[in-house]
Amino acid sequence: MGSGGTGQVERFSLRSAYGEALLELGRRRKNVVVLDADLALSTKTVRFRKSFPSRFFDMGIAEADMIDTAVGLATTGKLVFVSTFAMFAVGKPWEQIRNSAAYSGVTLNIVATHSGISVGEDGSSHQCIEDIALMRIIPGTTVIAPADDVATYALVMKLAEHKGLSYMRLTRPNLPRIYPEGESFEIGKAKVLKKGTQATIVATGSLVWPSLQATDILAEEGISIGVIDMHTVKPLDSKPVIEAAERTGFIVTAEEHTVIGGLGEAVASLLAEHHPTRIKRIGIQNRFGESGSCDELMDLFGFTPEAIAREIKEAL
Amino acid sequence: MEKEDFNFKPIQPPVELIGKLTAKARQLRKDVLVMLAKAGSGHTGGSLSAVDILTALYYYVLRHRPDEPDWPERDRFVLSKGHAAPALYAVLADCGYFPREHLETLRRLGSPLQGHPCLCTTGVEICTGSLGHGLSLANGMALGLRIDRKDSRVYALLGDGECEEGEVWEAAMSSAHFKLSRLTAIVDKNRLQIDGATSEVMNIDPLDEKFRSFGWQALVVDGHDFKQLLSAFRFAAQERRCPTAIIANTVKGKGVSFMENNLEFHGRAPTEAELKWALAELGK
Numbered sequence: 150m151g152s153g154g155t156g157q158v159e160r161f162s163l164r165s166a167y168g169e170a171l172l173e174l175g176r177r178r179k180n181v182v183v184l185d186a187d188l189a190l191s192t193k194t195v196r197f198r199k200s201f202p203s204r205f206f207d208m209g210i211a212e213a214d215m216i217d218t219a220v221g222l223a224t225t226g227k228l229v230f231v232s233t234f235a236m237f238a239v240g241k242p243w244e245q246i247r248n249s250a251a252y253s254g255v256t257l258n259i260v261a262t263h264s265g266i267s268v269g270e271d272g273s274s275h276q277c278i279e280d281i282a283l284m285r286i287i288p289g290t291t292v293i294a295p296a297d298d299v300a301t302y303a304l305v306m307k308l309a310e311h312k313g314l315s316y317m318r319l320t321r322p323n324l325p326r327i328y329p330e331g332e333s334f335e336i337g338k339a340k341v342l343k344k345g346t347q348a349t350i351v352a353t354g355s356l357v358w359p360s361l362q363a364t365d366i367l368a369e370e371g372i373s374i375g376v377i378d379m380h381t382v383k384p385l386d387s388k389p390v391i392e393a394a395e396r397t398g399f400i401v402t403a404e405e406h407t408v409i410g411g412l413g414e415a416v417a418s419l420l421a422e423h424h425p426t427r428i429k430r431i432g433i434q435n436r437f438g439e440s441g442s443c444d445e446l447m448d449l450f451g452f453t454p455e456a457i458a459r460e461i462k463e464a465l
Numbered sequence: 466m467e468k469e470d471f472n473f474k475p476i477q478p479p480v481e482l483i484g485k486l487t488a489k490a491r492q493l494r495k496d497v498l499v500m501l502a503k504a505g506s507g508h509t510g511g512s513l514s515a516v517d518i519l520t521a522l523y524y525y526v527l528r529h530r531p532d533e534p535d536w537p538e539r540d541r542f543v544l545s546k547g548h549a550a551p552a553l554y555a556v557l558a559d560c561g562y563f564p565r566e567h568l569e570t571l572r573r574l575g576s577p578l579q580g581h582p583c584l585c586t587t588g589v590e591i592c593t594g595s596l597g598h599g600l601s602l603a604n605g606m607a608l609g610l611r612i613d614r615k616d617s618r619v620y621a622l623l624g625d626g627e628c629e630e631g632e633v634w635e636a637a638m639s640s641a642h643f644k645l646s647r648l649t650a651i652v653d654k655n656r657l658q659i660d661g662a663t664s665e666v667m668n669i670d671p672l673d674e675k676f677r678s679f680g681w682q683a684l685v686v687d688g689h690d691f692k693q694l695l696s697a698f699r700f701a702a703q704e705r706r707c708p709t710a711i712i713a714n715t716v717k718g719k720g721v722s723f724m725e726n727n728l729e730f731h732g733r734a735p736t737e738a739e740l741k742w743a744l745a746e747l748g749k
């Protein structure tokens with residue numbers, strides 16, 4: 150992903166980090182149970198399956214059944230992680246999630262892989278660009294999109310202590326590492342990665358790294374831009390956003406997701422109410438994804454460092 | 466596996482027809498493999514297992530006009546197991562719905578041939594790719610055609626793993642309830658899904674009895690035997706009271722020895738070397 154000027158960066162798998170974290174949780178806690186819907190190899194829950202076969206259930210290709218079964222398990226005191234592709238994890242069984250999981254108030258973790266358009270060649274039916282919105286609008290939920298493998302591991306471990314219904318979205322492709330190994334994270338507490346004077350990018354998930362790169366490009370032209378990693382989209386960490394708005398007067402949001410209902414709208418609502426500020430939302434603009442390589446699609450949707458830098462420069 | 470019981474009378478299709486379909490299927494399998502190798506990704510096993518079923522449908526059973534894709538009197542086909550799109554694309558191209566050259570663009574940016582079926586491809590009736598939707602979509606088509614007093618038939622091809630989706634059985638209930646006798650569901654029963662054998666991941670057997678208990682007529686055939694397939698489709702067309710399910714016993718990866726029953730090729734395209742071996746095996 151990303152083209153020109155970014156060089157060859159090493160990339161790490163968020164899905165594998167999730168698999169590792171599940172394994173560690175399985176070792177530490179006897180009540181961890183994992184469910185998958187015929188995609189254990191892709192979501193990496195397969196490693197948990199191998200180590201703890203009696204606490205793993207492959208539900209087959211039956212996502213609605215999987216969510217309600219997970220809720221049933223949760224009522225017996227199990228700490229349940231449910232995984233499949235984002236489209237089938239929240240798109241298909243949304244009503245089960247809303248009425249059985251959220252409304253019942255159980256603690257349940259849905260960790261979905263293959264979110265966004267970076268899924269690539271499989272095309273739009275498999276590119277979930279609405280999952281943040283779908284999960285944000287349900288009362289009481291937590292919505293997380295880690296930016297790299299280190300954040301993924303740390304935040305999955307945190308989920309084990311977190312109450313209520315939580316959703317984590319992971320990408321299919323590996324991503325460059327932003328954080329040093331062992332970095333600690335708090336759910337709901339954003340990471341201010343860079344402070345700037347002219348604008349601040351509030352990014353989540355896969356767009357944190359290209360956003361950082363974009364600020365490097367702009368710095369060479371003497372333009373000072375800050376970056377906040379909003380790994381928890383809900384509840385939104387309002388303090389650093391309002392601070393950045395006060396300091397820079399211009400907020401750019403960046404997400405591999407539709408701008409309708411996603412991080413951009415969350416930030417826009419926050420600022421509209423508390424500190425009206427100029428906003429530019431980078432994301433997918435009222436359209437579907439399509440087949441193509443991950444790189445081509447990231448380019449097409451303007452998610453490369455160069456494209457993000459260009460957008461910001463034009464807006465300034 | 467269900468036994469292939471001829472609880473219906475097999476027809477005797479002319480030998481030439483069987484020969485023609487067999488040759489066609491062999492060519493289509495090659496097209497599928499070339500297309501997938503070129504794309505570098507995609508679902509090989511489930512495409513190959515469905516080739517003979519699609520061949521029987523598009524070259525004998527379906528009433529359709531490739532030069533008039535919107536012909537109102539056409540029969541409808543829904544690829545519920547949308548990941549087998551390469552097999553459908555090979556058939557549609559060969560029938561003349563779009564130029565063969567399009568096959569080389571499979572899964573590429575801007576291609577009319579998306580990873581999963583989409584209406585941007587001429588000849589595709591409806592978008593699929595998320596499993597479990599196709600039978601409901603087909604029910605809707607069959608109901609609409611009946612309102613319009615058309616005698617067009619509707620066919621939906623499902624995966625056996627796909628039958629684990631609850632919606633399949635909600636739809637199965639509706640098809641029988643609404644007495645959609647012009648609807649035929651074919652299950653590509655290759656006994657594998659992604660995480661393993663369907664019997665081990667989530668057992669769906671006995672499928673024929675399930676459909677029967679939902680009020681369907683169910684026929685079990687060898688999904689690679691044209692005589693049996695054509696007989697079953699003919700038999701289904703004669704049924705006036707209820708929908709028909711054709712449980713087609715198939716082999717995932719059919720036609721290429723190292724792909725047959727090989728889980729690895731569910732969601733992977735052949736490499737250049739594998740393509741060469743595969744084409745050599747399929748021969749002329």
Ligand SMILES: Cc1ncc(C[n+]2csc(CCOP(=O)(O)OP(=O)(O)O)c2C)c(N)n1
Binds near residue numbers: 186511627653655717
């Ligand atoms: C709702 C949904 N869940 C999961 C997937 C991912 N997926 C694609 S193919 C497949 C296995 C399908 O197995 P089967 O229906 O037996 O198809 P076949 O063996 O013919 O390839 C899965 C789980 C999907 N496409 N849709």
Ligand SMILES: [Mg+2]
Binds near residue numbers: 624625626653654657
């Ligand atoms: Mg199968």
